[in-house]
Amino acid sequence: MKANGSPRGIEYVFVLMLENRAFDHMLGFSEIGGKDAATGQPTKAGGLSGSESNNYNGQTYNVTRGADFVMPSDPGHEFTDVLSQLAGPGTVYPPGGTYPAINNSGFVASYSVTGGSANPAEVMKCFLPEQLPVLNALAREFVLCDQWHASLPGPTWPNRMFVHAASSGGLDHSPTTLEIVEWETIGGFRFPKGTIFDALKAKNLTHRLYAGDDFPMVAALRGISLDDIRDFSKFEGDLEQPDYPCPYTFIEPSYDVLNDYRNSTSEHPLTDITLGEGLIKSTYEAIRNSALWESSLLIITWDEHGGFYDHVPPPDCLAPGDTGPNAKYNQYHFTFEVYGPRVPAVVVSPRIPRNLVAHAVYDHASVLATVERLFGIDPLTTRDQAANSLDALISLPAARDDAPSTLPAPPISGVSAAAARVTEAPTPAETAAAVARDQESVDVGNLPVVLHSALRQDLQLSPPQDRPAIQARFRSIRTRGQARQYLDEVRQKKRAQGIGP
Secondary structure, X not given: OOOOOOOOOOOEEEEEEEOOOOHHHHHOOOOOEEEEOOOOOEEEOOXXXXXXXXXXXXXXXXXXXXXXXXXXXXXXXXXXXXXHHHHOOOOOOOOOOOOOOOOOOOHHHHHHHHHHOOOHHHHHEEOOHHHOHHHHHHHHHOEEEOOEEOOOOOOHHHHHHHHHHOOOOOOOOOOOHHHHHHHHOOOOOOOOOOOHHHHHHHOOOOEEEEEOOOOXXXXXXXXXXXXXXXXXXXHHHHHOOXXXXXXXXXXEOOOOHHHOOOOOOOOOOOOOHHHHHHHHHHHHHHHHOXXXXXXXXXXXXXXXXXXXOOOOOOOXXXXXOOOHHHHXXXXXXXXXXXXXXXXXXXXXXXXXXXXXXXXXXXXXHHHHHHHHHXXXXXXXXXXXXXXXXXXXXXXXXXXXXOOOOOXXXXXXXXXHHHHHHOOOOOOHHHXXXXXXXXXXXXXXXXXXXXXXXXXXXXXXXXXXXXXXXXXXXXXXXXXXXXXXXHHHHHHHHHHHOOOOO
């Protein structure tokens, strides 16, 4: 069932969440100005002056104009990495205590010790607006939020949980496969008040999830059905149907996690960022040129900063207040009383005046606060209850008709094209390196979450009596190579049942 309309004229909310980029890294040198969303007065987004810097090993590293389309190494962004970036190398978080004083001094040092020692300056590079023409066009045409923060100073999955549940249920780190097996013995990771998808169902409102590949992270959540998920290739065509049924739509990019994200649309640091620009363009244009446009709201943001430099210290915030039931997964005993670094965020709707800059503080719980306000849903936690809602930006009594129907094309980076031309058989050294890589631990970064997505889909695809064997199969996965084999098995099972592209 779809919404019957809201006081703001919005019937459809779309959310596209990408990966691991900081505000300054993406937009710090874009020099975007416009009207203050709150006062209507001229203002500028809180970007860079060019003098911001980090010191490391006696050398000063300033922010620089222009960034590489693909990073040579993935900056660290686990809880302890972010602690070092925000408060300086060697800082220790007191379990259950106040987050140490933040001075944003440790980004270069952190990058150097997590694989970037060959060129520490990489993490201080910031894109020029012409490198990201799609994002910049939307930021100038609609609303740029320059104080949107990750929901906690930590990695991808707990931050993504906040956009679904206004909480990470106490999780403050990237989970391991062992933890995931423990969750599945009780039917999945539980949030005391459920997720936004549960809340929509309770209101008899439908939702839909679009995925760039077979294993979107959202599918790891308890209660997500295979019927909820469609391949993104169907998105534009679905919006062209006469009666799109879903007031809430969440969109995930492709990840290609076992290939180090290369050639994915996620905008993860190891992929060609222009591919993510293409995803943003496709998403916007599909909505803009559909019959839903006049009553739509599109929110585009990134899950966390990915270890890239941002000069604004994250402010304090309210804890969700629901850590108790999952306290064992609160590895660092984090109190959730400080946000993570800023991430880019653009809010798009024909019901919003052109070229606004919003200086209010938002985080991923603001997505839920907005959906709740628009569709009459109660808050899930203290965090979304207190979060600033985006509905205040929607002020036009009727849809404006001057929004562009198309956006600029992403630049030609040459990265993906060069990779596609490499058709020669791998050298013995390359083969040996690939074999060695497949022997590495599975418990790194987002791979366990992608595996969890596959596991929950596998369980839905299989008869109940197969559940113990499937869980045992999952429990046996120890290496990247074994993970690759399991993902292939689940993908083949989906295709055999007619599910997938």
